[in-house]
Amino acid sequence: IYVTVSKLSYAEKQYNLKELFKLLPGLYIHRWLRITPTFMVAVLLFWQLLPLFSEGPFWEFEVDIDACEKYWWTNLLYVSNLIPWRNESGCFNVGWYLANDFQFAVLFSPLIFVGFLKGPKWAHWPTFAMILASLGFTLWLGFGKGLLFTIFDGGLPSPGNPSSNAYVYFPDYYFRPWTRIVPYAGGVMAAFFWKSHSNYFKNMTHKANCLVTIIWSFLLFVCVYGTYWAYQDVPSPIPKWLNYMYMTFSKPAWTVGLTALTFQCIARKGGPVQSLLEWNFFAPLARLSFCAYLIHPTIIYWYYKASYIPLRFSEINFAFLFCGATLGTFAASIALYLA
DSSP states (O other): OHHHHHHHHHHTTTOOHHHHHHHHHHHHHHHHHHHHHHHHHHHHIIIIIGGGSOOSTTOOOHHHHHHHHHHHHHHHTTOTTTSSOSSSOOSSGGGHHHHHHHHHHHHHHHHHHHHHHHOTHHHHHHHHHHHHHHHHHHHIIIIITOOOSOGGGTTSOOTTOTTOOSOOHIIIIISOHHHHHHHHHHHHHHHHHHHHHHHHHHTOOHHHHHHHHHHHHHHHHHHHHTTGGGGSSSSOSSOHHHHHHHHHHHHHHHHHHHHHHHHHHHTTOOHHHHHHHTOTTHHHHHHHHHHHHHHHHHHHHHHHHTOSSOOOOOHHHHHHHHHHHHHHHHHHHHHHHHO
16 A cells, blocks of 8 residues: 555646656666665575575485575566476575565556556556456456465375366465465555545544454454364364355455555544554564565574474474574575665
8 A cells, every 4th residue: 555655646746647667667666776776685695695594304405405596586677476387496585475475566566657648547447457357367266266364274296196187275376476466456446545535544434444454354354263173183173165155255354454544544533553563663573574574484484494303392482583584584584684
């Protein structure tokens, strides 16, 4: 929403459509230059340096090194969510998020300019069509192909058949832009909505504001914690149709909930939640969050692969591992941020 509103504000200057389209290459290059250097440093650290850091019975990086030697360039071009297609491991797999984000920026920037200059419907209808297509494809993956988000029920390739042609969670759903587009597209539509209806939220009554709070609280709570019961046994105790429905509609539900909260905060009606989110304590962490995202797989790989004994699950053990990994990640992100 913030990015789209910024683009709309940029377009408010006296430009015509032809002039705005001439600016697009510069916008794309600026985005690439702003993200790529830090991104590629993180890739090189994971690919070239991490294998030298330690040793042990689990210290094996052959698969990761081979994947990066073959596909390192997919991160440079932001296509790692598409290449390799299905049956091979990619290089620095967490790069799928940046690939999606970059592709969506390329796709939606001209739509935003057209929608602003020729009318919101020029952006709304194509964007809404993309959302429907994404939801339809995800429903087809579930009801048509039996794909489950509970990966312990078969959402991953079987160990003896990693090249199976069956539809599986990560290569067919988790990474792909056509299943990830809903929140981005919803944010674009929300920004246009805010530009034309912002006074409604700024002038909301107390009762209306409370209702909005209840709506976003419910939606975000269900999206985050609604899968708790699905992971209490193997196979999952929830019915498969519910599994498919959650996989399909959790992203639009999350988008609506986050949009409602964002509108409240922009209108200065977010209450205690807004005060918490605006707490100065989060400012330095926010500046480090991008580097923390890039460095966290290296920290986690280092810990698990340097171990000399198999990891045993317990709640307290994983709680301490989570805290340690979080602290280590943000500490390492400072070095990456300053690099």
